[in-house]
Amino acid sequence: MALGIQPLPTEVVNLIAAGEVIDSMAAVVRELVENALDARAKRIVVSLYPDQWRVRVADNGSGMVLSDLVQAAVAHSTSKIRQCEDLWKITSLGFRGEALHSIAQLASLEILSRASNSSEGWSVTYNAQGEAVDVSAFAIAPGTVVTVSNLFGSWAARRQGLPPMSQQMRAVQAIIHQIALCHPHVTWNVQQNGREWFSISPGVTARQILPQLLQQVRLSDLQQLTIKVPTPQAVGVQGNEGVGENKPDNTSIYNSSDQNSYVNSSLYIVLGLPDRCHRRRADWVRVATNRRMVRSPQLEQTILGAFQRTLPRDRYPICFLHLDISPHQIDWNRHPAKAEIYLHHLTYWQEQVAQAIEQVLRINPELLPETLHTERVTQLLKASEAQGGYNVGRSIQESPPKQSTNKVNDIGLIELRAIAQVHNTYIVAEHPTGLWLVEQHIAHERVLYEQLCDRWQLIPLKSPVILTQLTPAQLEQLQRLNLDVQPFGEQIWAIRTAPEILAQRDDCQNALWEISLGGDLQTAQVATACRSAIRNGTPLSLKEMQTLLDQWKNTRNPRTCPHGRPIYLSLEESALARFFKRHWVIGKSHGI
Known part of the structure; x- marks a missing residue:
C-alpha cells in the first residue's frame, strides 16, 4: 500500500x-x-x-x-x-x-x-x-x-x-x-x-606561500603578476535568471555598452616558469575568486591552453589564479560548500587570463626580481666605493658607448646583446643583470613555430616534390593539412604546394615526409619548425646571433621550445658577485 x-x-x-x-x-x-x-x-x-x-x-x-x-x-x-x-x-x-x-x-x-x-x-x-x-x-x-x-x-x-x-x-x-x-x-x-x-608562515602574496606547500619548488621558480582589469558593473540586479557560466553573454544582466558602468577589478596570477618546474598531473592548476578556492573547469582549461607547447609531453603547469572582482559578478548559490560558482562574462575573463599568462611568460625585466635586487646591490657598491679609499675591479674608463638601437618594446622586454658563440651551439648574450647562454637551434625553433602558428601559408612549388610509398594514413594527413597532393604514377604522388618556410629548403622532400607521419596541424607546425631551424654546430656571425636574439625575445613563450625544453641558462650578476666574493671587505680579507 x-x-x-x-x-x-x-x-x-x-x-x-x-x-x-x-x-x-x-x-x-x-x-x-x-x-x-x-x-x-x-x-x-x-x-x-x-x-x-x-x-x-x-x-x-x-x-x-x-x-x-x-x-x-x-x-x-x-x-x-x-x-x-x-x-x-x-x-x-x-x-x-x-x-x-x-x-x-x-x-x-x-x-x-x-x-x-x-x-x-x-x-x-x-x-x-x-x-x-x-x-x-x-x-x-x-x-x-x-x-x-x-x-x-x-x-x-x-x-x-x-x-x-x-x-x-x-x-x-x-x-x-x-x-x-x-x-x-x-x-x-x-x-x-x-x-x-x-x-x-605568512607572506605578502601567494608566491611566498606556494613553496611551503610544494616540495622542490623554489621561490625563484615562480613568477607573479597583479593587474587591474576593467569589468562591467551590474545594473538593475533582480536575480540570477539568464546568467551563469553556461549562459550566452547576450543574456547577461550587465550593460556592457555603457562605458561609465565599468569598475576596476584585479587579476592575480602566480605560476611556475615552464623551464623550471611542472607536474605529472594537472593537480596544481587552481582558481580562486574573492579569497575562496573554487572549481572552474573553463578557466582551468584556459590556463592549460595558455601553457600549450611550453611544457614537455604529459607535463602540466603550476598555476594559481585569483580573481578579485565585484560581488555582483558572482552567484555563489550553486553548491552547498560554495565550491562552484556562476561567473558572469566568463568569455571575457578567459581572455584576460590568457593575456596575463602570456605576459608573465615573456622575458620582462619588470617581472624579474633579480633585476631590482642587482640594481640595489650595485648602488650600494658605488656608494661604499665613493666613501672608501678603494675601487672594486674598476677598469680604465672608455668613451661612453653609443646608445643601443635595440629598443625595448611596449611591454618592456629585456635588452640582450650577442657577444660570442660557444661550440657553434650556444649564443652568449649579455643583459642588464648578467649573462644568458641561449641554445641557437631551439631558440630559432621557438621563433619559427610561432611564425607558423600566426601564418601557416602554403605556396605553389615551382617543381613538385615527389613522394613514394605513401600509406593511406600519410596521404590523408597531407590532405588534412591542405597540401595539393596529386597521383603521379603507381605509388607515386606529386606535392604541388608546401609551407612557405619549407619550400625554399633543399630538404623540403624529407620535411614533407616527416609531417605526413601524423598528428594535427599543431604537431605538423612543430615538426616543420624543428626541421627548418638552424642546426647546432652552425657558425653564426654576431649580426646573425643578434638578429636571432631579437626575434626570440619577442616570442610569446620564450622560456621553452615547443617540445618543452628550456632555451636559455641564466647566470645572474648577483650570482657572479657571490662566486667571486665581491661582498668581502678588502681590508678584512687581508687581515687588516
Missing part, C-alpha cells in the same frame, strides 16, 4: 540539510576556518584528533559578545547578510548561517570566545537544535576557540561511508593549503593528536 505524501519532521529535515553541508571532517575544518577568517584572524591553530572524531579551531579574530554566542548555532543565523539583495553582493566567506547549526546536529559543539573590545570571555555549549544549554564565564584571550567532538557519533552510517582516516587527513591538509593560498597574510599551525603536523 502506497504511503500518502506527508511533510517530514523538522528533525529529519535538519539532519538531511546538515549532512549536505557537513559531509566529512574536512568540511568541519573548512567551515570553522572560514568563520575565523571572516573574523579577521591573523593566526589560526587547527587541532585534529582523528580517533576521537574531534576538531578544535582557535583564532585571534574579533571574537563574539555573549548575545552573539547564544545565537551563533541557531538555524539560519548569520551576521553576514540581512535581506535578499545581500545575496548579490556577498563579500564574506560564510553567509548562509548553516555551518554551526549543521555541526551541532551532527556532533557536540562548544564555543569559547571573547570580543576584542570586551574584558569578558564566555563558554557556551549547544544542543542538537543549536540552542545554548550551558553558558558560563571563561578566561580567554580575545578570539574564538570552537571544539567539535564525536563528529557523526549519532550517524554511524555516515562514519562507515567515509574514506579511511588517512585519506580524510589528506583532504584536511588540501583544504588548509587552498585557503592559505587565498589568505597569505595568515599564520597557520596544524596539530594532529597534540603534535605539530605542519605549519605555514
